[in-house]
Amino acid sequence: MGLKKATIIDGKEFSSRTNQSLLPDVKLIVEKIGRPPALAVILVGEDAASHVYVRNKIKQTKDAGMVSIEHQLSAETSEKTLLSLIDTLNKDDQIDGILVQLPLPKHINGNSVIQTINPEKDVDGFHVVNAGKLATGQKGLVPCTPLGCLLLLQNTIGDLSGLHAVIVGRSNIVGKPLAQLLLAENTSVTIVHSKTKNITEITSKADILIAAVGRAEIIKSNWIKPGACVIDVGINRIETQEKETGKYRIVGDVDFSQVKEKASFITPVPGGVGPMTISCLLRNTVIATAKRKGVEIRLK
Ligand code: NDP
Numbered sequence: 001m002g003l004k005k006a007t008i009i010d011g012k013e014f015s016s017r018t019n020q021s022l023l024p025d026v027k028l029i030v031e032k033i034g035r036p037p038a039l040a041v042i043l044v045g046e047d048a049a050s051h052v053y054v055r056n057k058i059k060q061t062k063d064a065g066m067v068s069i070e071h072q073l074s075a076e077t078s079e080k081t082l083l084s085l086i087d088t089l090n091k092d093d094q095i096d097g098i099l100v101q102l103p104l105p106k107h108i109n110g111n112s113v114i115q116t117i118n119p120e121k122d123v124d125g126f127h128v129v130n131a132g133k134l135a136t137g138q139k140g141l142v143p144c145t146p147l148g149c150l151l152l153l154q155n156t157i158g159d160l161s162g163l164h165a166v167i168v169g170r171s172n173i174v175g176k177p178l179a180q181l182l183l184a185e186n187t188s189v190t191i192v193h194s195k196t197k198n199i200t201e202i203t204s205k206a207d208i209l210i211a212a213v214g215r216a217e218i219i220k221s222n223w224i225k226p227g228a229c230v231i232d233v234g235i236n237r238i239e240t241q242e243k244e245t246g247k248y249r250i251v252g253d254v255d256f257s258q259v260k261e262k263a264s265f266i267t268p269v270p271g272g273v274g275p276m277t278i279s280c281l282l283r284n285t286v287i288a289t290a291k292r293k294g295v296e297i298r299l300k
Contacts (some may be wrong), residue, residue: 006230006263009156011148015275018151018283019064025297026065027040037289038067039097039123039281040089044082045075045105051236054101057278062284069095079108083116090118096289097123099281102173120292123284126173134180141284146178148276149210149231150185156265157208157229161186166203167221168192169212176235178210198248199223209263211253221258228264229253233273 010087030036039061043054044111047209054070061068071085082100089095092159104110114122125143133140153160166183169175170193179189192199203209203223209230211219216236224230234253252269260266266275283299 004264006260006266008260009152009231009265009267009272011152011267011272011275012154014155014289015279016149018276018279019060022064022282022286022299023298025290027292028297029286029289029295030065032295033293035094036066037040037096037285038069038094039099039285040069042071042073042082042085042098042100042298044073044077044101044108047103049235050101050103057099057281060278061285063280066285075105077105077108079113082108083115084111086116090116090121095121096292097121097285098282099124105183121282121288123288125177125284131172131177134177137184141288142181142280143173143177144280144284145174145212145233145273146181147279147280148273149178150181151173151280152231152267152273152276153208156186160208162188163207164188164190164205165208165210166190166192166206167210167212168199168203169210169214169233171212174212178212182208203228206297207247213253215253216251217253217255219254219259221255221262224259224262226262227264228262230263230267231273232256232267232269234269235274 026036041054043050043078050250051299052191056066058070067221089098091122098117100113102110103249108266114126117127119127122130122141125141130140165187167175167178189295190202192202200223204225205244206225209228214234216238236251237248238251240247240249286299
């Protein structure tokens, strides 16, 4: 008897439900403070993918009844100018969340820029204060993509306690914070990376496999335990044959057509983790507003 094909996890549908679930809290905040949560988005330079992400983030913020203020800066903007804008936004009581879209141009040190954001407004959850809180089990703002992965997993599997998760990738924005989130759910966690030996021996024991590598379709079916739940964070642009037209398609880090034959659940790319990242940004903006303004909301 052949293996059953994986159920495809619909990240878009879950994301729109997550956004809907924020509406009562947004309404409550408007009642209590006389205005909706406000997110400032800073975009430096012309990176095409960043422009698409920012457009989506702004649209969805507005759809959820919140305010989104875009600061579009040229690629030549100095670090000093950017830091001075962040300082203004930090001090502006009408701004609840600040997001600096990464990557930044090479002459700007992204890490030091992020550390100047007021941790209470750090809706990306990248500030060391928030990273430290996550690592030590305290309440703070949690990075959006890992949080999106966790919510997708809980919505798909339910209780994650006792399961073995393997995360491929150890970045500060995905792999490491996701490991912390899963540990807090009593999952056993292994992180593998580019220096790991015998990687498929480890990944093929995982009940949950999360790919955050940035290498198109690197994860083949021999990496997967039969019946595993596979979450693909990767976003890779593949040029199509008509190169001169500038057309491309987006694929994940997982070879979807192979792996869906072996896994029990799998996220597609696009339409899996990506939409949840934006939902978690909206979620964080609501949480940041409520905390700073002392409003008791339903969301925990
Ligand atoms: P990074 O480049 O920061 O990290 C990649 C990780 O993968 C590193 O830990 C690296 O190992 C590891 N790695 C690289 N090659 C291999 C290999 N051959 N075998 C095993 N591990 C390997 O990437 P990010 O974490 O920032 O992003 C990962 C992917 O997720 C990207 O495609 C990105 O576009 C996507 N992404 C998607 C988001 C979404 O909203 N859906 C949000 C954020 C990212 P080492 O540390 O040893 O170098």
